[in-house]
Amino acid sequence: MDGNVRLDLDFVRAQFPAFRHPSTGPWAFLENAGGSYVPAAVMDRLNRFLVATKVQPYGDFPAAVEAGETMDAGRARIAALINAHPEEVVIGASTTMNVYVLAQALRPTLRPGDEIIVTNQDHEANIGAWRRLAEAGAVIREWCIDPVTGLLDRADLEGLLSQRTRLCCVTHCSNIVAAINDIPAIAAAVHAAGGLVMVDGVSYAPHGFPDVRALDADFYAFSLYKTYGPHLGLLYVRQDHLALLANQNHGFLPAGTALALNPGGENHEETAALQGIADYLDALHAHHLTAPEPDPRRRGAAVFALFAAQEEALATRLVDYLRDRPEVRLIGPRSGARSVRAPTIAFTVAGRRSHDIVRALLPHQVAIRSGNFYAWRCVEALGLGREDGVVRASMVHYNTLAEVDRLIAGLERTLERR
Ligand SMILES: Cc1ncc(COP(=O)(O)O)c(C=O)c1O
CATH class of the missing domain: 3.90.1150.10 (Aspartate Aminotransferase, domain 1)
Incomplete structure (x- = not known):
């Protein structure tokens, strides 16, 4: 740079x-x-969609073609920024909604006695939906903060992990404590025990989109309305796990896809407007940095x-x-x-x-x-x-x-x- x-x-x-x-x-x-x-670039994209392409997308006439193309581009450009494949990305109403749906999609895969670790540092969005899985026989274990510093200690996590650990749900950065948790280290420990990691990135992403692969997260959620976009939430699901998850959309739609994790589908105009976030970042890049960079x-x-x-x-x-x-x-x-x-x-x-x-x-x-x-x-x-x-x-x-x-x-x- x-x-x-x-x-x-x-x-x-x-x-x-x-x-x-x-x-x-x-x-x-x-x-x-x-x-x-929200930057003007997002408003422009939203406005363009509402004025010129506010029709059912993916049809044959020009407005319907453009509507589908701009929605795909919105999802794809944000996916590229977090190092995900567009098919690994669910664009839902909010993080709370996305996590709830994900928990429901995992529910049929649980066996009685399977353990889910939640923290008490997280926003309720990444706790409540998981705690409800106790109704399906899951055992909920709590990773607690130090009451003085507010920090999570990884040594405590080690004590909670077992052969029965299915999932550890943890925030990348709490909306109160604000300490950045070491997700790669947490993921390594949980994976070594045979579990998966669900990360709430809502308080982290506005400060720099995550590289979900470098973090080695299995699931990662954040709220696009806090990252300069419209009121939407993004859920990343690692491709290998899509097949594991039960369809939460219409039964006739294909399971094992991001669409199956989005009951009712996405908000068309706002998904298209996500391109504006990428436009904004690109405008900042062009303004500040002399060397062109082809990789978004x-x-x-x-x-x-x-x-x-x-x-x-x-x-x-x-x-x-x-x-x-x-x-x-x-x-x-x-x-x-x-x-x-x-x-x-x-x-x-x-x-x-x-x-x-x-x-x-x-x-x-x-x-x-x-x-x-x-x-x-x-x-x-x-x-x-x-x-x-x-x-x-x-x-x-x-x-x-x-x-x-x-x-x-x-x-x-x-x-x-x-
Ligand atoms: C850390 C954190 N996680 C989750 C959420 C819930 O996000 P949403 O409003 O998209 O459901 C919030 C909202 O403030 C948050 O701060």
């Missing part, structure tokens, strides 16, 4: 109409873990490296501030380094309700949220109240240091007022 290239934030932010809209533009938007802004995954990786540097600067600024406040409990890694954490930063303030902190920041036009973010088991394991939970600020590459400074200035004022 061209040495010393840094993300051109003016160029980046110019791609997102939200930064110019009166209802969003004035705000420091630091709630990206709830859903990111390498183009993406080069852009994600630029994201990482920007995000590390943002996270470091906020982590360093929070770490030094005696009344603040910072959750997760005490460093902003991108190698250890995502720029999703949760904390609590002694003697203050998390929701009150969020509300006190509104006059500063800082948009963040509080609560358990559906990772209620994690919040409880950290010894925090389930409902009030944590204050969470979550950044992505398009955020600026000025926005983080606005949050810090607002916090200074809020914490002084006791």
Whole structure:
């Protein structure tokens, strides 16, 4: 990559109409873990589909041909970015839905006594659907976080693995703790025991799409509406496992395919609009890097490296501030380094309700949220109240240091007022 290239934030932010809209533009938007802004490239693709090809796809007349082609291209271009084959990719309504359907598809393959490991660090999306399989005779085993650090210890996983382990469900990066779990090492341990690995990548993917093969994940899910796309979820299923899974779609449709894991099929216009995510990454590549790169995954990786540097600067600024406040409990890694954490930063303030902190920041036009973010088991394991939970600020590459400074200035004022 061209040495010393840094993300051109003016160029980046110019791609997102939200930064110019009166209802969003004035705000420091630091709630990206709830859903990111969308670049114009995605809107253009969505609009084109709705105007010119809003017909049943895969027919013979031109609009129907183009509709099918653009949907295929949407799926294929995202698949390429995660190093998957398009046929290994399910584009469903959300991650929660995709995981639920996957669990139902695995259900007939379980024998009584088969063990499924879930964590208490995960969002409920990668816990609840698996726990329900106890009804089918599965034994649920829980991999628990350290109640102080919030981290998962791989030595504890070793103690949970057995010959009966069928599946280990774990997050790549928690939406509260934000530590990046070592998925290749976890996958190696689980595979050695004869089990499969299901990874929730929702909090990881906005910061750089995963290489699912390098991770050696069997199943990997993330939410496209948090990776600059429309409200969809992506589920990767390794090709060898497709045949294992029971058809969840119409009975007459072929089993052993991604279509069989998508009851009712995909949202046409939004699947086509996924091309806009790839268009956006390509535009960033062309803007920042002089040497053309024919491989889309390498183009993406080069852009994600630029994201990482920007995000590390943002996270470091906020982590360093929070770490030094005696009344603040910072959750997760005490460093902003991108190698250890995502720029999703949760904390609590002694003697203050998390929701009150969020509300006190509104006059500063800082948009963040509080609560358990559906990772209620994690919040409880950290010894925090389930409902009030944590204050969470979550950044992505398009955020600026000025926005983080606005949050810090607002916090200074809020914490002084006791
Ligand atoms: C870590 C994590 N996993 C899963 C989900 C659920 O994703 P979805 O809203 O697509 O169902 C979320 C949503 O916030 C999340 O943060």
